[in-house]
Amino acid sequence: MISDSITNASATAAPTSRDYGTKKKRNHKSAKMKQNKLGLRREQWLSQVTNKACKEEKSGNSSEKPDLRVENLDGVRREDHHHESFMQSPSNSSMGGTDLSTNFSGKSSRSSSSSSGFCSGNVTEEENLDDDDDDDDDGCVDDWEAVADALAAEEEEEKENRRLRESVKEDESVGGSSASNVCDSISSDVVCVNDAKQKSSNRAWRPDDDLRPQGLPNLGKQLSFPELDKRFSSVAIPSSCPICYEDLDLTDSSFLPCPCGFRLCLFCHKTICDGDGRCPGCRKPYERDSMKAETSSQGGGLTIRLARSSSMFCRF
Amino acid sequence: MAAVNGYHGNTPADPPVTNGSKQPVPPTKTVDSQSVLKRLQSELMGLMMGGDPGISAFPEEDNIMCWKGTITGSKETVFEGTEYRLSLSFSNDYPFKPPKIKFETCCFHPNVDVYGNICLDILQDKWSSAYDVRTILLSIQSLLGEPNISSPLNTQAAQLWSNQEEYRKMVEKLYKPLNA
Numbered sequence: 001m002i003s004d005s006i007t008n009a010s011a012t013a014a015p016t017s018r019d020y021g022t023k024k025k026r027n028h029k030s031a032k033m034k035q036n037k038l039g040l041r042r043e044q045w046l047s048q049v050t051n052k053a054c055k056e057e058k059s060g061n062s063s064e065k066p067d068l069r070v071e072n073l074d075g076v077r078r079e080d081h082h083h084e085s086f087m088q089s090p091s092n093s094s095m096g097g098t099d100l101s102t103n104f105s106g107k108s109s110r111s112s113s114s115s116s117g118f119c120s121g122n123v124t125e126e127e128n129l130d131d132d133d134d135d136d137d138d139g140c141v142d143d144w145e146a147v148a149d150a151l152a153a154e155e156e157e158e159k160e161n162r163r164l165r166e167s168v169k170e171d172e173s174v175g176g177s178s179a180s181n182v183c184d185s186i187s188s189d190v191v192c193v194n195d196a197k198q199k200s201s202n203r204a205w206r207p208d209d210d211l212r213p214q215g216l217p218n219l220g221k222q223l224s225f226p227e228l229d230k231r232f233s234s235v236a237i238p239s240s241c242p243i244c245y246e247d248l249d250l251t252d253s254s255f256l257p258c259p260c261g262f263r264l265c266l267f268c269h270k271t272i273c274d275g276d277g278r279c280p281g282c283r284k285p286y287e288r289d290s291m292k293a294e295t296s297s298q299g300g301g302l303t304i305r306l307a308r309s310s311s312m313f314c315r316f
Numbered sequence: 317m318a319a320v321n322g323y324h325g326n327t328p329a330d331p332p333v334t335n336g337s338k339q340p341v342p343p344t345k346t347v348d349s350q351s352v353l354k355r356l357q358s359e360l361m362g363l364m365m366g367g368d369p370g371i372s373a374f375p376e377e378d379n380i381m382c383w384k385g386t387i388t389g390s391k392e393t394v395f396e397g398t399e400y401r402l403s404l405s406f407s408n409d410y411p412f413k414p415p416k417i418k419f420e421t422c423c424f425h426p427n428v429d430v431y432g433n434i435c436l437d438i439l440q441d442k443w444s445s446a447y448d449v450r451t452i453l454l455s456i457q458s459l460l461g462e463p464n465i466s467s468p469l470n471t472q473a474a475q476l477w478s479n480q481e482e483y484r485k486m487v488e489k490l491y492k493p494l495n496a
Contacts, residue, residue: 243411243445244351245358262446271412272445280446 241265243272243280257286349408356380356406359448371453373404381406384420385453386494393461394484398491402432402456404449414443417452424483424490426463426474434459435469 239248243264252265262281264272269286272278278285357380363373373385383404389395400421407413417439419432427435438447438455447455468474476483 243355245355246351268412268445275412278444280444283442283444 241268243268258282258284260284352406352408352410353380355411359450362448363450366450368450368454370457371450373449373453383449385417385449387453387457387460390457390461394480394487395460398487399494401494402453404452411445411448414439414447415449415452417456421494422490422492423460424470424473424487425460426465426468426470426477427459428473429469433469435464435467 239253240246241248241252241264242262244267246265246267248263248265253263255266255269256263257269258279258281260279260282262279264280272280273286276285356375360373360375360380370388370390371385373383376382376384383406385402385404387400387402389398389400400419400423403418403420405416407415417434419428419434421432422430423432429435434456436455436459438444439452463474463477465474465477473483473486476486
């Protein structure tokens with residue numbers, strides 16, 4: 001089986017290129033559409049959308065890792081190498097080969113020999129591997145799945161063969177471009193689907209984004225304005241206690257303990273009254289005793305503080 | 317009897333009450349020291365932003381409760397051209413109690429003794445919590461040129477004050493410039 005697939009891969013080089021031709025046509029169409037739409041932000045989208053596609057297509061794979069969206073296109077390309085590295089472990093266990101093509105044929109033969117559907121079998125296998133491996137490797141599933149999707153209409157045997165060819169090809173020098181093409185097709189499809197319904201689900205629009213809706217408010221401004229307002233208000237109302245430098249609250253700022261007009265917070269006033277009891281502004285003692293007398297003569301119904309302030313206003 | 321019982325019942329309850337009153341004391345002290353910290357930090361900011369000529373102050377290495385200050389003698393006084401270093405030590409009661417301030421540089425002045433202690437009313441009974449480091453240093457700076465001869469700590473300086481030329485010579489003779 002393994003040797004069969006290898007020979008298939010080498011013998012049917014012409015069909016491979018033909019397949020790629022048809023595929024590339026499709027890719028070009030979608031890529032054009034996308035380029036019109038996305039322009040310079042293409043790469044950014046690619047990374048986001050590939051992951052989203054991954055999520056949606058898997059729909060229920062709980063092993064999806066949320067921090068995947070850090071990936072960019074370079075990351076996707078790098079996966080080819082990841083691919084090689086982590087694919088070596090199963091192949092080594094089965095046949096101990098180090099050649100790349102043998103690695104991949106070994107892998108695909110394994111997946112086909114597992115009698116389940118091609119796509120699902122592949123995914124589950126790789127999922128297990130992914131759990132052990134880096135986050136970046138998750139993108140590989142995209143590639144495999146995308147290929148599987150693209151070939152879904154084909155017959156089973158042909159599919160398997162092409163699958164093998166492609167995997168071999170991907171790991172050769174052509175691999176980089178083919179991988180990116182696959183990525184393009186995936187992302188453009190998903191863009192078409194997602195474009196309307198979730199434009200800003202993954203990341204907020206940047207202010208300099210071309211496609212940024214005009215109606216969106218500028219977050220930066222929104223954040224900065226309240227701060228400025230706060231500052232202005234605190235400047236406009238002289239609001240800190242000259243003794244402890246803490247902000248005066250409403251009660252404090254309406255508290256006028258001495259006719260000299262020296263204001264301070266209630267806490268500092270209390271501390272001073274517990275001490276020498278003199279106003280810091282004029283050094284005259286706060287008229288504590290007379291106030292006490294007044295409150296007692298009034299029957300003590302009022303709180304001391306109220307009595308103080310009212311008596312101050314009555315007297316002066 | 318019931319009253320006596322009630323009285324006796326209260327006496328054992330007293331120790332817990334005192335304990336209860338003791339427990340809140342440390343927190344209030346920490347709050348105090350925190351407010352002192354805030355006040356001193358704000359004062360330091362104000363001093364550094366204000367840029368008053370002739371005075372400066374900065375906390376010692378890692379203790380914001382101990383500052384070093386400098387005062388330059390005002391122009392057209394016998395102290396013109398001199399610079400004096402002072403130490404300022406703040407308590408947890410600051411600013412409700414004045415800081416302890418001493419001249420670290422020898423200062424020939426009627427109101428400064430040989431140990432550097434300063435006789436200044438606002439640092440004692442005329443202290444107000446509205447004063448701060450800046451106003452203290454400015455007050456001491458003005459004290460240099462306007463001593464209070466009536467209650468001198470340094471009688472020799474007080475007697476010599478009337479002869480400004482001689483006084484200036486004495487100041488120059490005794491002055492040790494700041495080094496390190």
